[in-house]
Amino acid sequence: MNGDTLQWLTEIQALQHQVMALQQERDAMAATAQRWQKLYETEAQQRRADAAAAQATIAQLHADLAAQSPIKGVWKMGSEGAEALSALPELAELQARCDRAQTLAEAQAELRGLLLTCAKLQHQVAQLSHDLAVEQAAHQQTRNTLTLALGDTIDLLTQERQKYQSLPTTPMPKDPMPEPI
Template identity: 40%
Template sequence: MNQDLTQQWLTEIQTIKEQMAFLQHERDAAWESAQKWRQLYNTEAEQRRTDAQLSQQAIASLKADLHKLQGLETGTLEAGTTVKAIQQEIDQLKSVEDLQAKLIAVIKERDRLLQALKTEQDNHAQSRNSLTTALGDAIDSLTRERAVAAEQGKRE
């Protein structure tokens, strides 16, 4: 009887050891998966930060160009000088056709800058949505893995 009880305890201990090894393996796999997702998220986030920084620089450059076109440049020219510079540029135009050509060029540049700004805004919104989706997927995946591990732990 004692030997049967001892054998039963040894079997139980062995079963628990196997369960522990399985659960440790599952935990390690979940940890590795989480690390992988964290690394992917960090890489993507770094890329988005870089893109955002480049976009901010482009926007600042576009704003500076827009201010120059509008005659609102501050700090480098006095208010009278800006009007004077614009007037000199207008005086160089010899005909109505020259004026029309200059106006068309300015309007095209404005439209190009507006399109570039819209594209940057769209890219930013898409990046934000992609990152949100990726983060949600990672959380869902980790939750599922934990649920499966917990369910397997209950069965054993």
């Protein structure tokens, strides 16, 4: 009887060690999942901030183009664009330069300069639009990668939980444990 009891106690201790090891592994996996989630959230915040900054720069460049456009009405702007235009110090300078042009040749030279500036700004808008699209694609890729990593971690946690739940249980002996002497 003492041999059975000792064996039974040894099995209980082994199972307790197994349970503790599995709990530690589960806790480690949960911490890993939490770190991945934090990384994902940090990356998403950064991407949103970058996208907002790029959008603001694009809007500013559109406003610059509208201010320098020799053909009025080429750029359609809302109230935000008009406010951005009125805040540009360059607008007053451009207006003064146009007012100083006394001859047709001076006006044409000024127009050529403005058209060149407009072309440069259009190139900047195209480049920034492209950069924004690349940034958005990179954000989507990062989001997908982090989501997959988080899903894999959750799958591992689920598998470990199933292993833990499927551990064989040792039946309790029918005889009660003898009282210690």
